[in-house]
Amino acid sequence: MNTVDSIKILDATLRDGGLVNDFYFTDDFARALYKANIEAGVDYMEFGYRADKKQFDVNKFGKWKFTTDEDILGIIGKKDPRMKISIMTDVGRTDYINDIKPKKDSPVDLVRVATYVHQIDDCIKMINHISSLGYEVTCNIMAISTATDQELIECLNKLVKTNVIGVYIVDSYGSLYPKQVRHLTKLFHDILAPAGKMVGIHTHNNQQCAFANTIEAKACGARLLDATCHGMGRGAGNCFLEGLIGYLDGKKYHLNPVLDFVRKYMIPLKESGVEWGYNTSYLLTGLTNQHPRTAIAATKDKDDNFIEQYKFLSYK
Amino acid sequence: MNTVDSIKILDATLRDGGLVNDFYFTDDFARALYKANIEAGVDYMEFGYRADKKQFDVNKFGKWKFTTDEDILGIIGKKDPRMKISIMTDVGRTDYINDIKPKKDSPVDLVRVATYVHQIDDCIKMINHISSLGYEVTCNIMAISTATDQELIECLNKLVKTNVIGVYIVDSYGSLYPKQVRHLTKLFHDILAPAGKMVGIHTHNNQQCAFANTIEAKACGARLLDATCHGMGRGAGNCFLEGLIGYLDGKKYHLNPVLDFVRKYMIPLKESGVEWGYNTSYLLTGLTNQHPRTAIAATKDKDDNFIEQYKFLSYK
Numbered sequence: 102m103n104t105v106d107s108i109k110i111l112d113a114t115l116r117d118g119g120l121v122n123d124f125y126f127t128d129d130f131a132r133a134l135y136k137a138n139i140e141a142g143v144d145y146m147e148f149g150y151r152a153d154k155k156q157f158d159v160n161k162f163g164k165w166k167f168t169t170d171e172d173i174l175g176i177i178g179k180k181d182p183r184m185k186i187s188i189m190t191d192v193g194r195t196d197y198i199n200d201i202k203p204k205k206d207s208p209v210d211l212v213r214v215a216t217y218v219h220q221i222d223d224c225i226k227m228i229n230h231i232s233s234l235g236y237e238v239t240c241n242i243m244a245i246s247t248a249t250d251q252e253l254i255e256c257l258n259k260l261v262k263t264n265v266i267g268v269y270i271v272d273s274y275g276s277l278y279p280k281q282v283r284h285l286t287k288l289f290h291d292i293l294a295p296a297g298k299m300v301g302i303h304t305h306n307n308q309q310c311a312f313a314n315t316i317e318a319k320a321c322g323a324r325l326l327d328a329t330c331h332g333m334g335r336g337a338g339n340c341f342l343e344g345l346i347g348y349l350d351g352k353k354y355h356l357n358p359v360l361d362f363v364r365k366y367m368i369p370l371k372e373s374g375v376e377w378g379y380n381t382s383y384l385l386t387g388l389t390n391q392h393p394r395t396a397i398a399a400t401k402d403k404d405d406n407f408i409e410q411y412k413f414l415s416y417k
Numbered sequence: 418m419n420t421v422d423s424i425k426i427l428d429a430t431l432r433d434g435g436l437v438n439d440f441y442f443t444d445d446f447a448r449a450l451y452k453a454n455i456e457a458g459v460d461y462m463e464f465g466y467r468a469d470k471k472q473f474d475v476n477k478f479g480k481w482k483f484t485t486d487e488d489i490l491g492i493i494g495k496k497d498p499r500m501k502i503s504i505m506t507d508v509g510r511t512d513y514i515n516d517i518k519p520k521k522d523s524p525v526d527l528v529r530v531a532t533y534v535h536q537i538d539d540c541i542k543m544i545n546h547i548s549s550l551g552y553e554v555t556c557n558i559m560a561i562s563t564a565t566d567q568e569l570i571e572c573l574n575k576l577v578k579t580n581v582i583g584v585y586i587v588d589s590y591g592s593l594y595p596k597q598v599r600h601l602t603k604l605f606h607d608i609l610a611p612a613g614k615m616v617g618i619h620t621h622n623n624q625q626c627a628f629a630n631t632i633e634a635k636a637c638g639a640r641l642l643d644a645t646c647h648g649m650g651r652g653a654g655n656c657f658l659e660g661l662i663g664y665l666d667g668k669k670y671h672l673n674p675v676l677d678f679v680r681k682y683m684i685p686l687k688e689s690g691v692e693w694g695y696n697t698s699y700l701l702t703g704l705t706n707q708h709p710r711t712a713i714a715a716t717k718d719k720d721d722n723f724i725e726q727y728k729f730l731s732y733k
Contacts (some may be wrong), residue, residue, distance in 0.1 A: 278629075278632060278664075279595055279629050279632070279633055280636060306625070308628065308664075309622070309625050309628045309657070309660065310629050312625045312626065313594075313595050313625070313626050313629030313630070314629070316594060316595070317595055317596075341625070343697060343700060344624055344700060347624075347700060347704045348594075348624075348704070350704075357724050357727065360723035360727060361723075361724060363697055363723065364697075364721045368697075368721065381647075381676065381679055381680075381684075384657075384659060384660060384663065388663045388664070405680045405684065407676035407680055408677060411672065411676060
């Protein structure tokens with residue numbers, strides 16, 4: 102079990118939550134979240150993606166899909182030394198050569214590079230470049246429930262030779278059970294820890310295991326823990342920040358600022374019609390270890406024919 | 418890990434769910450649930466409590482609080498040999514001398530006796546009497562997160578001398594984390610298994626661990642697994658039957674009948690305004706290891722002052 106002092110909580114509300122509302126958060130929301138995270142003792146706050154504006158229509162998404170340094174500075178003003186700032190970049194979707202300035206000119210501390218296993222070599226090129234600019238860098242391996250141990254071992258053996266500070270287990274499909282998370286965390290830890298690198302965990306709540314999987318990963322050595330306020334995130338959403346901070350509430354982390362933010366911002370946001378969180382369709386994509394896209398469509402269309410959905414998802 | 422053949426799933430929707438709607442289920446609902454459970458391969462269906470009509474006003478509750486043999490027969494007609502039937506009795510709240518007939522005259526197979534640790538001696542009197550009538554009997558130890566290991570060991574050492582077929586870990590407060598469930602399951606298993614008795618698990622979802630805790634208990638030897646359709650149960654509710662059956666779907670258990678029932682009965686029931694399931698107030702009672710009553714009241718009153726609730730619950 103890691104001590105609380107050795108772990109780092111990252112709030113990914115603006116980023117994974119942005120996948121639910123096309124990143125249209127108000128500045129008031131972002132500022133209040135920044136303040137709440139600092140008061141709660143959160144270690145990193147993620148200010149969305151830095152997607153390539155040449156690939157995505159800026160008129161169809163809010164600014165946190167393309168997060169510039171100026172966008173961040175517009176929210177935070179002067180940087181508070183108590184909390185670090187991250188952005189996420191996707192392999193193939195970020196113009197990392199042109200759109201990432203040297204660290205000394207940016208409020209960003211950590212750049213997280215999200216990749217699928219098959220993109221690992223391109224991912225490492227990105228990691229090396231971004232690291233050379235002076236940033237902390239992590240590698241976030243998505244859809245991990247579809248990868249074999251051998252594939253992951255090969256990725257990790259490449260990643261330990263880079264400057265990443267950590268590598269995340271990303272259960273994009275919300276498919277993993279606690280025992281699988283423990284297995285993967287140990288596998289990651291055995292390779293990463295000797296190289297001085299951390300294991301990270303990012304969960305989805307399709308089978309209502311997001312919080313349990315996060316604390317099980319922590320117990321097996323994961324030190325980078327992702328969560329979002331009220332679990333806001335794609336599809337079934339993520340590990341609830343209030344659950345995780347509550348679990349760790351004490352000297353380092355403080356629950357009250359998160360409770361206050363949930364009350365004032367997250368519950369009203371959900372009541373306004375922005376939709377995320379567990380439902381039966383998400384259960385089925387998690388259960389069958391598949392991308393949530395069919396469940397997202399079913400939820401949007403209010404399609405409740407779960408038997409047909411299960412049949413479709415189970416078709417080999 | 419237990420094989421799927423060695424486990425017994427009990428659907429407690431009418432019973433724990435009844436705590437949410439004062440047991441006012443329609444006969445149509447009960448019949449459809451009975452049919453769905455049989456088709457799903459569920460091993461036991463619980464037809465509510467057999468509470469003492471001298472202690473509770475029959476005009477304030479539906480019949481499944483007082484479940485008579487005739488009530489059950491009115492739903493099932495002729496008994497289907499594929500699924501057993503249980504009722505729950507509470508120590509001190511059931512007139513078990515007068516209200517339980519010999520097994521040969523009843524459709525009930527299993528009588529579950531719910532107790533707190535401090536009531537264990539009265540519980541054992543009930544167990545012995547009910548067992549002498551020919552029923553299967555279990556002991557369900559409630560509010561287990563408030564008991565010490567030593568208290569539980571004393572209870573278990575008494576219970577192994579009775580005819581109980583199993584003893585349940587009942588996490589009434591939804592307070593346990595997976596590691597605690599594993600610890601308790603092993604503790605129970607070590608005492609019960611040599612006596613030929615099973616470990617049971619009944620979870621609540623206050624911290625969204627109900628499903629994870631159930632499958633973790635199973636992995637550590639629990640064979641009696643409780644769940645309810647769509648998690649319907651007091652406060653934050655229980656382990657979702659569709660999650661558990663989905664996890665075990667195959668030769669013995671079948672998910673489709675549960676999915677169909679959820680679609681046709683549970684989602685409409687919830688949409689009609691019957692309220693259960695995770696929210697922030699329930700998180701706080703689970704986190705502080707307390708009875709959900711304050712969260713039930715807060716939910717009813719739409720009180721969202723979570724900081725005040727947490728302060729009240731944390732007060733020593």
